[in-house]
Amino acid sequence: MSQTLQSFLANRWIGEQPALALKSALNGEVVAFAHHEKPDFAEAVDFARRRGVPALMALDFQQRAQRLKALALYLAERKEQLYAISHHTGATRSDSWIDIEGGNATLFSYAGIGTRELPSGNVVHEGPAIPLGKQNRFAGTHILVPRGGVAVHINAFNFPIWGMLEKFAPTFLAGMPCIIKPATSTSYLTEASVRLMLESGLLPEGSLQLVIGSTHDLLDQLQGQDVVTFTGSADTAAKLRVHPNLIRNSVPFNAEADSLNCAILAPDVTPEHEEFDLFVKEVAKEMTTKAGQKCTAIRRVIVPYNRVEAVAERLQARLSKVIVGDPSLEGVRMGALASHDQYDDVASRVEALLSSSELLFGGANACHPLGDKSARGAFFAPTLLLSRDPLAEGGAHDIEAFGPVSTLMGYTDIDEALVLAARGKGSLVATLVTRDSVLAAKAVPALAAWHGRVHVLDAEAAPESTGHGSPLPMLKHGGPGRAGGGEELGGVRAVKHYLQRTAVQGSPTMLSAITGEFVRGGSVYESSVHPFRRYFDELKVGESLLTHRRTVTEADLVNFGCLSGDHFYMHFDEIAARESQFGKRIAHGYFVLSAAAGLFVSPGIGPVLANYGLDTLRFINPVGIGDTIHARLTCKRKIDQGKKSPDGKPQGVVAWDVEVTNQNGEVVASYDILTLVLKSE
Incomplete structure (x- = not known):
């Protein structure tokens, strides 16, 4: 009998009766059940305020940073327990590495950020103080303080661990208790990770709670000092953004939504250049890593018209070597989509894309995965399309198949390529592959207006490049427009999202006492x-x-x-x-x-x-x-x-x-x- 997952709310595990069956993406067998019981979210939020906030505030920034480091070490010693579960999400070992060890690396990173960049105590001084009088007896400055509220993190299915930890780390560092709501389809992996985190004994009471299943009336319990973050589809982000209670109480809402990211091959790169192969390799990697289920995956492949055929040939040659199937089998390089519902969604969107594109490789019926029971799995072949009219609205500029699917499109000159990139209406990341620094200096500012991150790739950067699809803790993750308009990560900036910035005025002596930092002119x-x-x-x-x-x-x-x-x-x-x-x-x-x-x-x-x-x-x-x-x-x-x-x-x-x-x-x-x-x- 598969286990019934439990929510952890108000310091107790809730859930005994099975409800929705969660199936393995590899073979369709039931892995776990969501629980039937409806949580008392008013109690959970109240517990976070009454117990979580004081417990976190009993520590300072430096002490919380030390807890994050200890937690990262604790999880690193137990990572194989998570790998053993992760393969049911359809992930290969390397896919799971991104989720499990990438999440852990984020904890380590924020532990270091807190140690290096935050003070002892719970007040951050954003100085210097500004004299407001001629004799410097009255001055003003800014401080950042913990909000005293609760953070609700609603996460996507594709990274059940990293998606949680990349939000938990800066929230915890900021002294804000959080309630994690993972996507139900892969919540069995998140629950296993949360159990380890709680078993560590490193988390103050009330600092972390977990919701399995629906949020019901959770958002109705929130107030102005709280924060909501969301990762997932642009459609769902749009619905949550206008939740009446969030609007009524001006609750900050940060969205990181799936977007139609692109990769541009600059006109200076020919098939004879090393950068040409780097471009093809990057596109193929983004199509097949996590079976293309990444918010940062390359959906639009923008190349000069006179390179379309060459790019298509090399991409098809590379994709034809990708072995799809059960990740436990030798040689398998791409696993399954995370669920059968996800398979249906990708198939329907590929069908919609075919109204404006041609199928070059793959498709819904082209997958023959390895594995005894893989016929019951959610496997989808790498699929490459060719846009018939790249400058037309709609099609690949509006429809995202959240799987191993990309659309190739041609352009006449770099200005037209930038126009095509902007047709995505706001994305998380764009890659520009070029050998020409002058061209890059022209193109990147134009790309930056529509993208949260721009990855410039050439032969010099390639040996150390972390790739198109890898958000890093020290750099901003997010994007404008369709991508949600929010910001995550970005080093200490992410911590500041969960702090309240306030202007303070007074004498330098008073400002010194308030900030814990000497202000010139003070006693x-x-x-x-x-x-x-x-x-x-x-x-x-x-x-x-x-x-x-x-x-x-x-x-x-x-x-x-x-x-x-x-x-x-x-x-x-x-x-x-x-x-x-x-x-x-x-x-x-x-x-x-x-x-x-x-x-x-x-x-x-x-x-x-x-x-x-x-x-x-x-x-x-x-x-x-x-x-x-x-x-x-x-x-x-x-x-x-x-x-x-x-x-x-x-x-x-x-x-x-x-x-x-x-x-x-x-x-x-x-x-x-x-x-x-x-x-x-």
């Missing part, structure tokens, strides 16, 4: 102990040192020039310097930087281990011979990343604000220094 703390003699846990934000003074001499300029090799005329040519905008010889900017370090560094052994970088460096006013400078060093920001030095001693990151001024009180240089500082224990 500082000075003592007889040099700040560099303080351990990480002893330091306070705002702790400061005003150094003694140093007068710059001509010998300084000469010695620094000889040491550095920098003999720029502004430092050494009296006549040229006098005729410049400064009217005199000036010191090297990096001499000012070095001289300031000499003024504020405490030379003895202490808790400051290393200076590993400078941020926001600006040389504001020139320093001439005879000018006197001094510096103010202030503890600006502390970040506890939970790391240790190579010899096992705990340490944290301290950012120091440095302001160098001259004898007139004018700022001549300004920057942040980043240091590693030991903790006292």
Whole structure:
């Protein structure tokens, strides 16, 4: 007897009575059942607010990043349990790798993003602060804070694990509990993954809930502090977007919809070029990976008219070698569609496309998959069509067969190719294969207006290219128009989607206290102990040192020039310097930087281990011979990343604000220094 899947809501598993049968895409046998019981979504949302939000807020950004890393390690050790289930979705081992290990890589990536780019605490300061008065006693800045609401993630069937984790990771990092609603047809794989995540003990209570089956009245429970994300068809996205409760409460809605992505072969590429084969290989890969069931798959293949025949021949030759069948069998390179319903949908859409196209290869009845029971599976042959009239509206520009189906179309010049690309009415990604950088510089901005990502491929990029269809955690995933108009991923940007941005006004002292980051003009703390003699846990934000003074001499300029090799005329040519905008010889900017370090560094052994970088460096006013400078060093920001030095001693990151001024009180240089500082224990 196949198992009945369960929802995990309000800290308990719900579902005993079987309902909808979920069948294996490989052989039609029942893998699991959705449950019959209707969840109490009011209780689930309330639980997320009452228990999930406080539990997540008991951790800070850095601690949540550490949990994500630990979770990724936990899942990596148990990935074979998921592979054993994943093949029922029709996926090959390499397809499952994208879903399972690609999802895990996203957890690792966001753990690193949180560690590197987010502060300790739960307030992100989007500085710098802006003085709003002449005396800098009143200023303004922006902060980002957790919304205090619930994120509902409604996902597609094609990536049951990655689709969940690419949304869960930034949501969790932002301190927002989430309710995951996977597509029912492949929810048995999502449920298995969620069980492992909960068994890890790493997730605070209420931070993750799971819905198997229909959402019923879930969206009716949401309020303005909540967020809804959706991945799936453009038609479903359009319906959800106008849900009355989402509109009434201005609930943010982010859609990433299937789109008619394209690949363009530029006119400079001939069949003799390496790029020609790269183009054909990329199209074939996107048609067959996950049996073409990717929101980023290439649906329109746009090539010069004088290359159509050559591209068609090489594509057909490559596709004819693709062995379709049970992924457990040796040699099989493409599995099945995720369900029999999906097979019916793809077949009907191919039939619709044939009204404006010709069949070059494949088709609904062309598949003869390997495997004893594969005749009962949802296998569909790779199918290549040729558009009869590429410039006409409709057809391949409007109809998407969400499977191993692409339409080849010709163009006369690159301007016409860009017009054809735009006929998709907004897509997630376009690939441009060219050897001509001038052509790329012209085409990419035009493509960018209609696509969320543009992948430029040539022989130089090919060895390291991640490909047309691979969204990456550090880059934006989403697209305009038909693609949904939303944004996901994109590094720390994805985390900020789940935070509230607010403008704050007040005195620099108040802004320092609110942001947890020193704001210039605010109160500082000075003592007889040099700040560099303080351990990480002893330091306070705002702790400061005003150094003694140093007068710059001509010998300084000469010695620094000889040491550095920098003999720029502004430092050494009296006549040229006098005729410049400064009217005199000036010191090297990096001499000012070095001289300031000499003024504020405490030379003895202490808790400051290393200076590993400078941020926001600006040389504001020139320093001439005879000018006197001094510096103010202030503890600006502390970040506890939970790391240790190579010899096992705990340490944290301290950012120091440095302001160098001259004898007139004018700022001549300004920057942040980043240091590693030991903790006292």
